[in-house]
Amino acid sequence: MACGFGACFGCVVPLAGGGYARTCVDGPVMDAAALAEVPA
Amino acid sequence: MSGADLAVDLCGIELAHPVLNGSGTFDAIAARRVFGDALLDDFPFSAFVSKTITLQPRDGNPPPRLYETPAGMINSIGLPNKGVHGYLEHDLPELARLPVALITNIMGSSAQELGELAAICDGRGEIAALELNVSCPNVKTGLDIGADPRELEAVVSHVRPRTTKPLIVKLTPNTADVPACAAAAEAGGADAVSLINTLRAMAWTDTTPARPWLGARTGGLSGPAVRAVAIAQVAAVAARVSVPVVGMGGIQSGRHARQFLDAGATAVAVGTETFRDPAAGARIAAELGSIAANSGLFAR
Numbered sequence: 018m019a020c021g022f023g024a025c026f027g028c029v030v031p032l033a034g035g036g037y038a039r040t041c042v043d044g045p046v047m048d049a050a051a052l053a054e055v056p057a
Numbered sequence: 058m059s060g061a062d063l064a065v066d067l068c069g070i071e072l073a074h075p076v077l078n079g080s081g082t083f084d085a086i087a088a089r090r091v092f093g094d095a096l097l098d099d100f101p102f103s104a105f106v107s108k109t110i111t112l113q114p115r116d117g118n119p120p121p122r123l124y125e126t127p128a129g130m131i132n133s134i135g136l137p138n139k140g141v142h143g144y145l146e147h148d149l150p151e152l153a154r155l156p157v158a159l160i161t162n163i164m165g166s167s168a169q170e171l172g173e174l175a176a177i178c179d180g181r182g183e184i185a186a187l188e189l190n191v192s193c194p195n196v197k198t199g200l201d202i203g204a205d206p207r208e209l210e211a212v213v214s215h216v217r218p219r220t221t222k223p224l225i226v227k228l229t230p231n232t233a234d235v236p237a238c239a240a241a242a243e244a245g246g247a248d249a250v251s252l253i254n255t256l257r258a259m260a261w262t263d264t265t266p267a268r269p270w271l272g273a274r275t276g277g278l279s280g281p282a283v284r285a286v287a288i289a290q291v292a293a294v295a296a297r298v299s300v301p302v303v304g305m306g307g308i309q310s311g312r313h314a315r316q317f318l319d320a321g322a323t324a325v326a327v328g329t330e331t332f333r334d335p336a337a338g339a340r341i342a343a344e345l346g347s348i349a350a351n352s353g354l355f356a357r
Binding site: 019020022023024025026027028029030031035036037042 | 081082083084087088090091116117119120122123130132134137329331332335
C-alpha cells in the first residue's frame with residue numbers, strides 16, 4: 018500500500034461485477050460476495 | 058515559509074514556489090476527504106497536476122499493482138480514470154476550488170486522441186495548462202509515442218493548434234535520446250517539458266513456478282532510486298531546449314529539489330515522497346526557502 022487514503026489506487030481488489038475496490042478506503046473489511054475472488 | 062521569494066513563472070502560470078506534484082501521485086479530492094479544509098488553507102503544492110485523463114473511462118491494471126524496491130517502488134496502476142467527460146463533470150468543479158492553478162494531464166494512443174482531448178479541455182477556464190502524457194504505446198507500432206522524436210514532434214504539432222492553453226510535454230525516460238525528444242517537443246510547439254516519468258521495470262515472485270509480480274507484468278520505477286538518473290536527464294534536456302523544464306524523480310527534500318534547479322529546471326515535482334508524507338510538497342518548499350535565504354538560489 019503506498020498512500021493509505023484512496024489516492025494511489027495501488028491496493029485494489031477485483032469486484033465480482035467488474036472494476037476494482039480500494040482496500041484502504043472501501044475496505045479493509047468487505048462483503049465477500051462483492052469480490053471476484055476471496056483469498057484462501 | 059521563510060523569507061526568500063521563491064515565485065517562478067512556468068510558461069505564463071505564476072507559481073508561489075517551484076514545487077508541484079507529479080501526475081497521479083496526489084489525489085487532491087481524496088486528500089481533502091481525509092485532511093479536510095485544512096488542505097485548502099495550506100495546499101502542499103504551488104499548482105496541482107491531475108492524474109492522467111483519457112477519452113474513455115479506464116478501470117486500471119489487474120493487481121498486484123505495487124512492488125517495493127531498494128529506495129523505490131514499481132507501480133503498474135494503469136491510469137484508472139473516469140474518462141474526460143466524467144472528469145470535467147465530476148472532478149473539475151472540486152479541483153477548481155483548490156487555491157492553486159490546475160494542470161490537467163491527458164493521454165491518448167494517437168495524435169488524434171490527444172488532439173481531441175486538448176480541444177475538449179480547451180473551453181474550460183478552470184484548467185490553466187495541459188500536460189501531455191506521451192508514455193503511451195502507439196497502437197500500430199507498439200512503441201511509446203514519446204520515445205521517437207519524429208513521432209513526438211508530429212503529435213505535439215497536431216495538438217498545438219487545438220488548444221490555447223500552455224502545453225507541457227511529459228517526456229519518457231525509456232528511450233535512447235531524451236534531449237532529442239525534448240527538442241522535438243519544443244519544435245512541435247511545447248511551452249515546457251517535464252521529466253522524468255518512471256523507468257520501465259519488472260520484478261518476479263520467489264514462487265515455483267516464478268511469475269511476474271505485477272498483474273501487468275511490467276511497471277515504472279520511482280523514488281530515490283531514480284534520482285541520479287533524473288538529474289542527469291534534466292541537465293541534458295535543459296542544456297538542449299529553451300522552454301522551461303519541470304524536473305522530477307526521487308525528490309524528498311529541499312536539498313534534492315535544489316539539485317534539480319541547479320541542473321536547469323525551472324520547477325520541480327514531488328511524487329513518491331508524498332506517499333510517505335502527504336505534506337511533503339510544503340515541507341520541501343519551506344526547505345528550499347531556507348536554502349535560498351542562505352545562498353544565491355533565487356537571488357534576483
